[in-house]
Amino acid sequence: MAAGNPELLFREALRELFIRRNENVGIQMLNSASSRGHAAAKYALSMMLMLRMDDNVEKQKGLELYRELDAAGLLAGSNARCFSILTVSWPGEVQMPRIEEQHTVCASPRCSTRGHMPLLYDYRRRAAERNSVHAFGRAAHIPCIQCRADYDLQAFVNLP
Helix, strand or coil: CCCCCCHHHHHHHHHHHHHHCCCHHHHHHHHHHHHHHCCCHHHHHHHHHHHCCCHHHHHHHHHHHHHHHHHCCCCCHHHHHHHHHHHCCCCCCCCCCCCCCCCCCCCCCCCCCCCCHHHHHHHHHHHCCCCCCHCCCCCCCCCCCCHHHHHHHHHHHHCC
């Protein structure tokens, strides 16, 4: 039944990735749901691919998926969809992947924001804890799409 339903594939992929810790099966399921037009599955797939430090080809594929979602204006909604499923459906069971401090998608030596996204994420997270207006806006104002992807990676691994 899940084989033809992109929403069920997406949910099962998240369960495989973040509860059962079965990355290969989870990524295959995300690929399948994404190819059927499921935007949140494409978002989760882009995040998982960009987290790979050992495979530059997969990392670039993840960035390309991220760019497609950005161009379509689907990033915020897709992130919210992942957040709602991971926090409401399986509270306390989810184990998100770790991100290394030196891990960045942006590799441009001329980029003025490269490497600063973990700091921006931490600042926004602490502002949200204080109900400050500085908590809003994510990284949309950052001109470098690769740095925006770095920010979203920080947000993704800290979802639940």
